[in-house]
Amino acid sequence: MELERLRSYAMLCAGAGCVDNGTMNVKTVLDKELRRWGLEKEIGVVLTGCDGFCSDGPVMAVYPEEIFYHTQPIEEIPKLVEEHFLKGRPYERLMISKPSLKTDIPFMNEVPFFKYQVLRVLRNRGLIDPEKIEAYIARDGYQALAKALTEMKPEEIVKVVADSGLRGRGGAGFPTGKKWDLGLKIKSDMKFVVCNGDEGDPGAFMDRAVMEGDPHAVIEGMIICGVATQSHKGYIYVRAEYPLAVKTLQMAIDQCYEMGLLGNNIFDSGFDFDLEIYQGAGAFVCGEATALMRSIEGKRGMPRPKLWRSAVKGLWDRPTVLNNVETFANIPQIVLNGAEWYRSLGTEKSPGTKVFALTGAINNVGLVEVPMDTSLRTIIYEIGGGIKKKGRKFKAVQLGGPSGGCIPEEFLDIPVTYEDIKKSGAIVGSGGMVVMDDSNCMVSTAKFFLDFTADESCGKCAPCRIGTRVMLDLLTDICEGRGQEGDVETLQDLSHDLIEASLCGLGQSAPNPVLSTIQYFRDEYEKHIRDKWCQTGVCRDLSTFVIDKSLCKGCGVCLRACPTKCIMGEKKQPHTISQDLCVHCRTCWDTCKFNAIKILPAAARTAGEAEIERMTAMLAGSQPGTIMAEVAR
Amino acid sequence: MPKLSIADLQKIKGKNRSDYSLKNGGYKAKVVVHMGTCGVASGALSILLTLKDEMSLAKREDIIVIPSGCAGLCAHEPMVTIETVDQPPVKYVDLNEEKMRELFREHIMEGKPIGKYALVSGSEATY
Numbered sequence: 031m032e033l034e035r036l037r038s039y040a041m042l043c044a045g046a047g048c049v050d051n052g053t054m055n056v057k058t059v060l061d062k063e064l065r066r067w068g069l070e071k072e073i074g075v076v077l078t079g080c081d082g083f084c085s086d087g088p089v090m091a092v093y094p095e096e097i098f099y100h101t102q103p104i105e106e107i108p109k110l111v112e113e114h115f116l117k118g119r120p121y122e123r124l125m126i127s128k129p130s131l132k133t134d135i136p137f138m139n140e141v142p143f144f145k146y147q148v149l150r151v152l153r154n155r156g157l158i159d160p161e162k163i164e165a166y167i168a169r170d171g172y173q174a175l176a177k178a179l180t181e182m183k184p185e186e187i188v189k190v191v192a193d194s195g196l197r198g199r200g201g202a203g204f205p206t207g208k209k210w211d212l213g214l215k216i217k218s219d220m221k222f223v224v225c226n227g228d229e230g231d232p233g234a235f236m237d238r239a240v241m242e243g244d245p246h247a248v249i250e251g252m253i254i255c256g257v258a259t260q261s262h263k264g265y266i267y268v269r270a271e272y273p274l275a276v277k278t279l280q281m282a283i284d285q286c287y288e289m290g291l292l293g294n295n296i297f298d299s300g301f302d303f304d305l306e307i308y309q310g311a312g313a314f315v316c317g318e319a320t321a322l323m324r325s326i327e328g329k330r331g332m333p334r335p336k337l338w339r340s341a342v343k344g345l346w347d348r349p350t351v352l353n354n355v356e357t358f359a360n361i362p363q364i365v366l367n368g369a370e371w372y373r374s375l376g377t378e379k380s381p382g383t384k385v386f387a388l389t390g391a392i393n394n395v396g397l398v399e400v401p402m403d404t405s406l407r408t409i410i411y412e413i414g415g416g417i418k419k420k421g422r423k424f425k426a427v428q429l430g431g432p433s434g435g436c437i438p439e440e441f442l443d444i445p446v447t448y449e450d451i452k453k454s455g456a457i458v459g460s461g462g463m464v465v466m467d468d469s470n471c472m473v474s475t476a477k478f479f480l481d482f483t484a485d486e487s488c489g490k491c492a493p494c495r496i497g498t499r500v501m502l503d504l505l506t507d508i509c510e511g512r513g514q515e516g517d518v519e520t521l522q523d524l525s526h527d528l529i530e531a532s533l534c535g536l537g538q539s540a541p542n543p544v545l546s547t548i549q550y551f552r553d554e555y556e557k558h559i560r561d562k563w564c565q566t567g568v569c570r571d572l573s574t575f576v577i578d579k580s581l582c583k584g585c586g587v588c589l590r591a592c593p594t595k596c597i598m599g600e601k602k603q604p605h606t607i608s609q610d611l612c613v614h615c616r617t618c619w620d621t622c623k624f625n626a627i628k629i630l631p632a633a634a635r636t637a638g639e640a641e642i643e644r645m646t647a648m649l650a651g652s653q654p655g656t657i658m659a660e661v662a663r
Numbered sequence: 664m665p666k667l668s669i670a671d672l673q674k675i676k677g678k679n680r681s682d683y684s685l686k687n688g689g690y691k692a693k694v695v696v697h698m699g700t701c702g703v704a705s706g707a708l709s710i711l712l713t714l715k716d717e718m719s720l721a722k723r724e725d726i727i728v729i730p731s732g733c734a735g736l737c738a739h740e741p742m743v744t745i746e747t748v749d750q751p752p753v754k755y756v757d758l759n760e761e762k763m764r765e766l767f768r769e770h771i772m773e774g775k776p777i778g779k780y781a782l783v784s785g786s787e788a789t790y
């Protein structure tokens with residue numbers, strides 16, 4: 031967030047502890063008082079992360095003066111504004127000095143992992159026991175439902191969701207308000223609200239964290255959806271592989287029934303809503319909305335052509351509003367705080383925050399929630415702490431799992447909005463973000479995702495059923511040394527066929543990893559096909575491991591680590607790898623601290639010295655004549 | 664159990680705040696043990712049991728123990744967050760039973776946070 035140059039800034043702590051003690055009330059009063067004196071264009075009121083004033087909070091820090099104030103009792107704020115901001119006299123009655131902790135532990139604002147995150151969906155993270163509904167209520171839980179039932183008409187609820195600009199967090203980014211509007215307008219004897227908790231993307235666990243850690247946020251969001259669309263029955267579809275989520279959600283539902291938050295006549299309003307959990311059975315395709323609904327109906331999970339929206343005819347041919355876990359978890363706060371509040375973060379087309387499951391070759395693997403205009407570079411290097419393995423460099427980041435694409439270094443400064451990520455050829459998807467370094471093979475990565483989608487294809491339509499299989503076979507051939515000239519073009523052709531002709535999102539997006547890796551890493555494909563060479567050593571059939579004599583210190587680490595004992599050499603003398611025994615597991619390459627292990631094409635295993643020299647010249651940083659391949663005869 | 668009315672929401676909120684407030688509730692410390700799947704998989708259950716064990720050994724009941732969900736920094740589980748009166752909450756990472764016992768004795772009982780086990784102090788931003 032860029033701050034323009036104003037005269038002064040009043041920074042208010044928006045850490046969860048201070049927010050509980052009234053930061054937002056203070057902000058309201060401050061804004062009002064500054065406007066009263068016409069100072070709103072000179073003094074900026076900024077919400078910040080925690081600075082450590084927790085026991086005195088909420089605290090207001092004024093810069094550049096660096097003066098710290100209590101903000102309670104709140105009745106003194108108008109006097110403070112008049113004295114300090116208008117008349118320029120520090121208000122001694124509320125002044126405090128900067129605290130110091132008893133040790134050197136940094137505060138949230140000083141630790142990048144926390145500094146760049148703003149928790150909305152995850153606002154209760156680490157603060158509540160998810161098995162206690164009282165804890166959720168203590169943090170303003172079910173206030174939004176009360177407001178929706180007693181102060182708002184269904185059209186008004188739909189309007190605030192639409193105005194907020196919230197987009198479906200399952201991956202498609204469809205405007206949620208638009209979906210709810212359709213759900214409200216359609217008349218039917220029965221209408222349904224369904225929550226998609228299938229979360230099939232490998233590497234994604236955002237929804238799991240919400241279902242396990244804050245189940246009531248989802249439940250409250252769903253009931254509000256019921257009120258908005260006048261539906262009275264809801265299903266939460268949870269994948270069976272999330273037993274803790276199922277347990278926590280079921281407990282939460284039971285507590286709601288006990289306390290009358292589910293069932294008949296909620297809050298004496300006359301509104302009924304019933305909710306139950308439906309468990310998935312291990313099929314990725316059941317994360318697709320229409321297949322999910324068929325699954326709830328007891329049929330094999332297979333999608334249908336999208337000739338009409340599910341909001342018109344969905345579950346049992348009745349109007350059904352289906353949204354992702356994260357989408358529902360956003361709803362209570364949007365209803366409580368309004369559309370403008372929601373839009374105070376993010377961009378115009380992608381407002382709000384998004385939860386990402388940040389994994390891969392970085393230091394801080396975890397779950398992060400960031401405003402949508404945060405750049406990839408900030409997420410990977412500041413929050414993620416950069417590449418973990420010493421000596422390795424960033425190569426690409428995969429967004430959107432098997433439906434997504436990879437983004438190389440040159441695009442790292444783009445914000446993680448729906449529109450910007452789409453321009454680079456990837457999708458934001460459900461939030462899985464896998465960082466890859468230069469020890470990852472991009473062809474192998476594409477093969478990995480296609481292996482997954484080919485397996486998970488339901489088989490209903492030929493393009494996906496046959497196409498994913500053929501593409502997988504082609505990629506397998508390429509990775510095992512049987513690649514031929516023209517294979518890349520064939521892959522691209524097939525990709526476009528699948529995108530155009532597949533029945534559902536699984537087939538339509540399965541080619542994305544292939545297309546984006548070809549777009550940005552075509553040279554890797556060509557090296558695999560023409561030179562039978564995998565430079566990262568991941569594809570075992572396309573790599574030969576040799577030791578560079580000029581770099582090897584004879585430390586013996588690789589010798590001891592080698593699982594087939596194929597490395598030979600005296601202590602402090604350059605070692606050699608016996609090609610006969612080498613299984614190309616890459617362990618030596620992983621463990622060598624001197625970068626002395628080099629990866630040559632497959633042909634090096636049986637090549638003569640002149641050939642080896644020619645190949646070595648293709649490697650950066652190696653001198654000809656320093657590498658010899660040993661072939662035990 | 665009687666059904667909730669909207670007024671009850673405020674009552675429960677108020678009661679929970681004072682019941683769980685360190686100052687008003689007369690508690691010495693609040694300890695959150697992060698037990699999402701990532702935490703449980705790395706051994707958070709034994710951390711929780713160790714904490715309860717230390718509490719009963721020291722015969723202290725004025726410590727609030729909250730088993731919560733994932734803390735977000737899955738690479739460094741098991742994690743706990745300890746808050747003592749008049750101090751910001753401190754997040755500890757990469758724990759084991761031994762470290763938990765040390766933390767109980769030094770931070771919870773004596774109010775001295777252990778810097779080398781800690782990652783960060785304070786509350787996460789939520790607005």
